[in-house]
Amino acid sequence: MQPIEPAQSLMKVTTDRIRLAIIAGELPLGSKLSEQGLADVLQISRSPVREALAMLQQEGLVEVVPKVGSFVFTPDIQSALDLGDHRSILEAACLEMAIERNNKTLVAELQSGMKQMEDAVAQNDPVGYTQADMLFHNAIVTCSGNRSIKRVYPNTIGPLMALRTHLFTVMNAHLSDSMSEHAALIELCQNEDIEGAKKLIRAHVFKLIGLYQSSIDAQNAEAAKTA
Amino acid sequence: MQPIEPAQSLMKVTTDRIRLAIIAGELPLGSKLSEQGLADVLQISRSPVREALAMLQQEGLVEVVPKVGSFVFTPDIQSALDLGDHRSILEAACLEMAIERNNKTLVAELQSGMKQMEDAVAQNDPVGYTQADMLFHNAIVTCSGNRSIKRVYPNTIGPLMALRTHLFTVMNAHLSDSMSEHAALIELCQNEDIEGAKKLIRAHVFKLIGLYQSSIDAQNAEAAKTA
Structure with missing residues (x-):
């Protein structure tokens, strides 16, 4: 029998899921990202969604506008x-x-x-x-x-x-x-x-x-x- | 007056802090990383420490051995x-x-x-x-x-x-x-x-x-x- 892989970090799974949705165009360029909306769709709490958006900001896939919200990037x-x-x-x-x-x-x-x-x-x-x-x-x-x-x-x-x-x-x-x-x-x-x-x-x-x-x-x- | 920067994600601050401690040799190559120990030193809860270690594992600075613990990397x-x-x-x-x-x-x-x-x-x-x-x-x-x-x-x-x-x-x-x-x-x-x-x-x-x-x-x- 193959050993069962230890559970991946929820933040990592969430990051991978949102990244793929952006790459596949399910979340189009420039669209607004709601923490609560993503948490509802993914059936998890807001905290891992928040951390995942911070990760994706590092990767350049998400832009955070203070006091306005998070958006899928739109590159110049x-x-x-x-x-x-x-x-x-x-x-x-x-x-x-x-x-x-x-x-x-x-x-x-x-x-x-x-x-x-x-x-x-x-x-x-x-x-x-x-x-x-x-x-x-x-x-x-x-x-x-x-x-x-x-x-x-x-x-x-x-x-x-x-x-x-x-x-x-x-x-x-x-x-x-x-x-x-x-x-x-x-x-x-x-x-x-x-x-x-x-x-x-x-x-x-x-x-x-x-x-x-x-x-x-x-x-x-x-x-x-x-x- | 310059605007005050919005607070950085606690996970990011924690990741930066632990990364620097590894780079500066404060946490030597191969040393064991205790989630609770790091949380105590940094005066935060264990959850951002756990996420930071997951990030640093992605960067290759931390190795996670299932059921044993997390360690500073020792490259071959x-x-x-x-x-x-x-x-x-x-x-x-x-x-x-x-x-x-x-x-x-x-x-x-x-x-x-x-x-x-x-x-x-x-x-x-x-x-x-x-x-x-x-x-x-x-x-x-x-x-x-x-x-x-x-x-x-x-x-x-x-x-x-x-x-x-x-x-x-x-x-x-x-x-x-x-x-x-x-x-x-x-x-x-x-x-x-x-x-x-x-x-x-x-x-x-x-x-x-x-x-x-x-x-x-x-x-x-x-x-x-x-x-």
Whole structure:
């Protein structure tokens, strides 16, 4: 028999639950977060909800406005650029280590993530696509073998994954681009082309930031028209 | 009048307090952490202490052994290597951004940190030296302008700073090496030599890991002798 895992901290479970709801778009960007409302939905007391919101504020997923309340973040373009730099620095470094140390497993796991993304696209399943995309990028981090980066990575990409969900309608048009980039990355890993793989991962991450910039520009143009 | 800052979450204050005690060596590597003991010293209830220990476990500073208790971490050499890679990846990337975007401020802040380290050495003040060293490396991250990396950096280098304190007796002999590396880094930044600066920061971080490896080897040799 496997030993039963000791209970996780309620604060951690609550944090993970709210983080996932933000990433999946269940709690949209900019929406107000009520401590009591979340406590009711999660059927727990307010205290772990309060601590979870403090944690998520640290991760950049929640913004607290004193005397007004807590909100899901809405990044300005500079925050999105900072997040893109941060993510591509980590993923490029992990790609290099993974190709050098663990290339066979890396290629196999990237191919498996790619297969799941293709299935999700075929079934028009956006939640499945997001999960498969996370699997693909997690494989890069896990195969690097660096446990310290693996520990912080999920808290780093949260805001970017939430942005990705937010942009899903815009991104649908770009899905085939994204899929060919994933395929090209697998080929570069197979050829152990470290510099090419690092360059591509950066371009891949910054395509999302470019889409966000376009969506902000479009909103501003719309606002200027109606002003 | 300046507005009064809203009260920080008690959990966050508690986490910061315990993290600093570990980094400063007040709570040595491997020592047992009693929830009640910490609650008594900090004059708070056990609940925020419990949540703080859960946070610090996420950061890698605390290890929880089910049914035994919580301990300050004692990294094996692989964990130390992972931490060194993680830290030098972030600092090298930040150096590049800081030199490109903000070089004058960077050089001025590095010089100011260097001055404080020299004063601490002159006064034989190890705590002051640790604080000045953190200031020096924080300047690299802050001057990069990347707010996302700035947010996670203190939680990333905690375990390495704790290692540094732990090795302080060994490191005293290496202090002049370390000081000349700091001086050389300032010169490379002044010359905007990005590749040189990135290479040196990696060597500087990995010198610490090398010292830790030597101290583990020495302990093992001692244990083999007495066995």
